Amino acid sequence: NCRDGSRWHAMDMGYMVLHLMDTETREQNDLETLWCVGPKYDDQVYxxxxxxxxxxxxxxxxxxxxxxxxxxxxxPLDNP
Structure with missing residues (x-):
């Protein structure tokens, strides 16, 4: 845990986003699987x-x- 009590930090570095989280948060959110299966299984994207x-x-x-x-x-357009 960080000093402010948060368990997940994300930093946008322009060319990539870095996620720092504790083990429990990582298991709960399972970002690796989401990236592997793609947006088809992401409820918000769907x-x-x-x-x-x-x-x-x-x-x-x-x-x-x-x-x-x-x-x-x-x-009709063809009617003179």
């Missing part, structure tokens, strides 16, 4: 990706609605 996918889907739907509204208002 949740963010789901949100981005939902936003993209809504954007596509809004674009489709905009096209349909324009056609309803002005008629």
């Amino acid at each position: 949740t963010i990706q789901q949100s981005l996918d939902a936003i993209r889907k809504m954007d596509e739907q809004l674009k489709e609605e905009e096209v349909l509204t324009t056609v309803d208002k002005y008629g």
